[in-house]
Amino acid sequence: MRTLDDLDVSGKVVLVRVDFNVPQDQDGRVTDDARIRGALPTLAELREKGAAKLVLMAHLGRPKGERDPALSLKPIAARLGELLELDVPVAESLDPSALPDGEVVLLENVRYEAGETKDDPALAAQYAALADVYVNDAFGAAHRAHASTHGVATLLPSAAGRLLQREVETLNGILAAPQKPLVAIVGGAKVTDKIGVIDAFLDTADAILIGGAMCFPFFKAQGHAVGASLCEEDGVAVARRALDDAAAKGCRLLLPTDLVLGESFSADTTVTPLDGVDVPDGQMGLDVGPRTAEGYAAEIVAAGTVFWNGPMGAFELEPFAAGTKAVAEAVAACEGTTVVGGGDSAAALAQFGLESRVTHLSTGGGASLELIEGKTLPGVEVLS
Incomplete structure (x- = not known):
């Protein structure tokens, strides 16, 4: 380039x-x-x-x-x-x-x-x-x-x-020559939107931490009840395949072990902690629970390289912000290379006042994901 x-x-x-x-x-x-x-x-x-x-x-x-x-x-x-x-x-x-x-x-x-x-x-x-x-x-x-x-x-x-140069070199470097262990944190609503990123890290990461509503297709693929949680039906088969691939490749793909539930997507809803992941009817999972947050934070702080894209829950609603905040704080505390892939993750860092405490905060959410996935970016290819 x-x-x-x-x-x-x-x-x-x-x-x-x-x-x-x-x-x-x-x-x-x-x-x-x-x-x-x-x-x-x-x-x-x-x-x-x-x-x-x-x-x-x-x-x-x-x-x-x-x-x-x-x-x-x-x-x-x-x-x-x-x-x-x-x-x-x-x-x-x-x-x-x-x-x-x-x-x-x-x-x-x-x-x-x-x-x-x-x-x-x-x-x-x-x-x-x-x-x-x-x-x-x-x-x-x-x-x-x-x-x-x-x-x-x-x-x-x-x-x-220089900004475009730094983005491309940093994101390519995560996959090409990361300091180990490499931990990828992938959250958000839809597993189908992030499966390309998960696939890329299955070959290189030591651990992939899954959060947000995209965890529910994984749970459903494992036979757990998801209640009224946002669960992308098209993502169930995709999640099942990712679990199988992770096992075959020896990559630890970690899912939440506890949740925070609500009856509706609202800051005023009744908040119920769940020690487990089987969501009752009429309830929806809106954040990872404290045990999950603690475990994920430990993985992140010990990492040599971290890539984060996607929140752990509905962080825009105060009762369901704790999981994303714990991850953001762990990323900020990590002494390794920390790269945040824009979008909601960048918004979360800003919300918690941590945006200056990461190695690289990408300016392009969609572009950063496509680059990680190995796709050709037309605006980059033409400069080569």
């Missing part, structure tokens, strides 16, 4: 794809600028190396080619300007002659363009006409073959920015 070390930017206009798909409040103010801050090292290096101008591209939401004012990047440009301490105008047009003056310019939401998600060659050519070279630093969008992540990279000298 080509990086900034391979690209001459002195005196040139650099087109930079960034991932500024960030949350905003009802007034349009950015509520979490982590992804914007994540792009700053690349932007700073390009300016230090003498780039004449930076033209940034980003998407926000899914406007599907329509210019929805609620998905404008203007509030994001304002926040970026605060961080860079300079004015960042937003370009409303892809006409090179209409590009605003300024050291750093942000194009309006690329998904306003109907051809963006279709990797339209004509749109890619319009992007390419704006600059001399191209840098992709948007790891969170690198698993999509879009005009701004793939097509334009075929038309200009191109390379990965």
